[in-house]
Amino acid sequence: MNRRTLLGHLGLAASGLTLTAPLLPRPGLAQQAQITGAGASFPNPVYQKWAEAARGAAGIALNYQSVGSGAGINQIRNRTVDFGASDAPLTEQQLTEANLLQFPSVMGSVVPIVNIPGVEADKLKLTGELLADIYLGKITKWNDARLVELNRELNLPNLAIAPAYRADGSGTTFVWVSYLATVSSEWKQKVGVGTSVRFPAGTGARGNEGVAGTVKNIRGAIGYVENAYATTNKLVTAQLRNKAGRFVAPTQAAFLAAASSANWNVPGMAANLIDQQGEAAWPIVSPTFILLPKNPTDATRSLNVMKFFDWAFRNGSQMAQELEYIPLPSTVHDMVRAAWKAEVKANGQPVWTM
Amino acid sequence: MQQAATLPLGTPMGAKPQRAASPGSFGDTLFSAACHAAGGFVLLLLGGIIIELFIGGLPAFRAFGIPFIWSTEWDPVTEVFGAGVSIYGTIVTAVLAILLAVPVAFGVAFYLTELSPPWLRRPVGTAVELLAAVPSIIYGMWGFFLIAPIMGQYIQPAVIDTIGELPLIGELFQGPPFGTGIFTAALILAIMILPFIAATMRDVFQQVPPVYKESAYGLGCTTWEVMRSVVLPYTRISVVGGIMLGLGRALGETMAVTFVIGNANRISASLFGPGNTIASVVALEFGESEMGSLKLSALLALGFILFVLSFIVLAISRFLLRPRLKG
Numbered sequence A: 001m002n003r004r005t006l007l008g009h010l011g012l013a014a015s016g017l018t019l020t021a022p023l024l025p026r027p028g029l030a031q032q033a034q035i036t037g038a039g040a041s042f043p044n045p046v047y048q049k050w051a052e053a054a055r056g057a058a059g060i061a062l063n064y065q066s067v068g069s070g071a072g073i074n075q076i077r078n079r080t081v082d083f084g085a086s087d088a089p090l091t092e093q094q095l096t097e098a099n100l101l102q103f104p105s106v107m108g109s110v111v112p113i114v115n116i117p118g119v120e121a122d123k124l125k126l127t128g129e130l131l132a133d134i135y136l137g138k139i140t141k142w143n144d145a146r147l148v149e150l151n152r153e154l155n156l157p158n159l160a161i162a163p164a165y166r167a168d169g170s171g172t173t174f175v176w177v178s179y180l181a182t183v184s185s186e187w188k189q190k191v192g193v194g195t196s197v198r199f200p201a202g203t204g205a206r207g208n209e210g211v212a213g214t215v216k217n218i219r220g221a222i223g224y225v226e227n228a229y230a231t232t233n234k235l236v237t238a239q240l241r242n243k244a245g246r247f248v249a250p251t252q253a254a255f256l257a258a259a260s261s262a263n264w265n266v267p268g269m270a271a272n273l274i275d276q277q278g279e280a281a282w283p284i285v286s287p288t289f290i291l292l293p294k295n296p297t298d299a300t301r302s303l304n305v306m307k308f309f310d311w312a313f314r315n316g317s318q319m320a321q322e323l324e325y326i327p328l329p330s331t332v333h334d335m336v337r338a339a340w341k342a343e344v345k346a347n348g349q350p351v352w353t354m
Numbered sequence B: 001m002q003q004a005a006t007l008p009l010g011t012p013m014g015a016k017p018q019r020a021a022s023p024g025s026f027g028d029t030l031f032s033a034a035c036h037a038a039g040g041f042v043l044l045l046l047g048g049i050i051i052e053l054f055i056g057g058l059p060a061f062r063a064f065g066i067p068f069i070w071s072t073e074w075d076p077v078t079e080v081f082g083a084g085v086s087i088y089g090t091i092v093t094a095v096l097a098i099l100l101a102v103p104v105a106f107g108v109a110f111y112l113t114e115l116s117p118p119w120l121r122r123p124v125g126t127a128v129e130l131l132a133a134v135p136s137i138i139y140g141m142w143g144f145f146l147i148a149p150i151m152g153q154y155i156q157p158a159v160i161d162t163i164g165e166l167p168l169i170g171e172l173f174q175g176p177p178f179g180t181g182i183f184t185a186a187l188i189l190a191i192m193i194l195p196f197i198a199a200t201m202r203d204v205f206q207q208v209p210p211v212y213k214e215s216a217y218g219l220g221c222t223t224w225e226v227m228r229s230v231v232l233p234y235t236r237i238s239v240v241g242g243i244m245l246g247l248g249r250a251l252g253e254t255m256a257v258t259f260v261i262g263n264a265n266r267i268s269a270s271l272f273g274p275g276n277t278i279a280s281v282v283a284l285e286f287g288e289s290e291m292g293s294l295k296l297s298a299l300l301a302l303g304f305i306l307f308v309l310s311f312i313v314l315a316i317s318r319f320l321l322r323p324r325l326k327g
Helices: A003-023 A044-057 A069-077 A092-098 A128-135 A145-150 A171-183 A185-190 A207-217 A227-232 A252-260 A299-315 A317-322 A330-343 B002-006 B023-064 B084-115 B118-133 B136-165 B169-173 B182-206 B210-218 B223-252 B255-260 B278-288 B294-326
Strands: A033-039 A060-065 A083-086 A100-115 A162-166 A203-205 A221-226 A239-241 A285-293
Touching (some): A044 A299, A069 B278, A100 A227, A128 A145, A171 A185, A221 A227, A285 A299, A299 A317, B084 B118, B084 B223, B118 B182, B182 B223
Parallel strands (some): A162 A203, A162 A221
Antiparallel strands (some): A100 A221, A100 A285
């Protein structure tokens, strides 16, 4: 590139800045505040999207590292980042010990995916009990009487079921096994709930892409991925029977229906969205959480974190939906702001004063 | 040279230069100290890692005792951990990989030293060395997207329906054809360690004095007879050493194995069943283990066990390679 075109570009860029600058509600690039966060990989795509948009719009540059919930919790305990992110909510005791405030940021859903010859997307009907029995290794063939009974219109083949699961510890697994434990007491007893559990049957793969790849590769496979991943990759999802006894397909409407009936007024705002009431509710929906120190060492950075999420609550819902996440209801946004004001304090003064 | 040039003209040629006073001797001391420090640093680092891993793993060793090594439980929910499945998976995949790789590596080395036309030696030799330079993640992806589907669709169903039906041996080849599993992992490992073993074998085969081989040929031996009765006995120990080097790499391989082993904490009789290795478990579970948790400690303990395993294998290989390398 020669000097002239370089200058030309600079001129263009400068004129672009002066043109757009009056439109910006907050100071632009020059006064960008840096904040750092680390943790959950489940909401990573939407955090990155928000970070990109907020850089210009809110003047806050977020550096979010999707290192996994466990690592994120470790980092915020040691205060090496401004906030941590976790898919599994921390208990009240854990929060008190580490002096952290927990609030939800966005919700996501997990969907079952299958690879059965001749079965198209959202045609197969499953129930939570059947899923649990498949993952417990008790149902091993697709033409099992219990599966055939639900799917009379499908011609289910005599094919071995190959359950695939996340081998790396992950929030997706946490949400999935939370559901299985809710609907199956045997699952609850034998396996339990965690970001990684001892799966009694099947094969493990790394990441959403690993599970999706395994399911694509193996005829007769079943797996679970977060909905965003299933949608963008056009995977063959299945219907699930919800608590109301209706079969629902994984759609935004079904996810929102699940979110609308949740009770957020619980310690740590850890609402349980698994297997909610509601005719149209998708049963596997879960919020993901942010962990913020209640006694920030640097009040400005802490305030910027709150400003960032405040901005995301106001302007980020559309972006979240585009990425197949589920934005929180605005009542929850207000609850979160109230919690900031009440609980995050520097020198006895609330950091969030808006 | 410079030192000599700066000496006073009157100094007799044979006289020893006054080392202590010259500026060069300070440099020598410094250099020698730096080299000593560098050597010592490596030892310190090695010791530090072992001690660190051991201390980190101590809570797990305390909680589960010696049975940690063979316990097959790994349940993060109830915090019960055992290394049995991972150790089994590590050893079985590594040994299987050796069984698959050694014959091929022998063939490659034999071909390169005895059979191939001289103009082909360099290209094939370079290709073998390039194979060794392929990053393991590439092997992992290749294994996951290409080998695993082929195994799952064609090879495993065929083997399960034929050999799997036989008594006794059939046990090894049963179960659903996932494509991934212990055998696929061993296959990928075999391809990864093949160049190391082949390169070592080629090098030691070339060390055999030509006069031995020529004498044997002079007695009317065939190429195979020369190989079996002259070259192999002469290089036997070094060949085993090279195999051990490959074994060492197979034990610690992480990414490629993680992609294709199936990652299940079960010991299945079938080689097509999923399993895991120490390295794959550590890689997969590390991100979700909280500091100070028993799980993290168990992972560090696994790391310590892997370290000890690799150390033993490498020590044996060094010991076996030693006499020939000196000669």
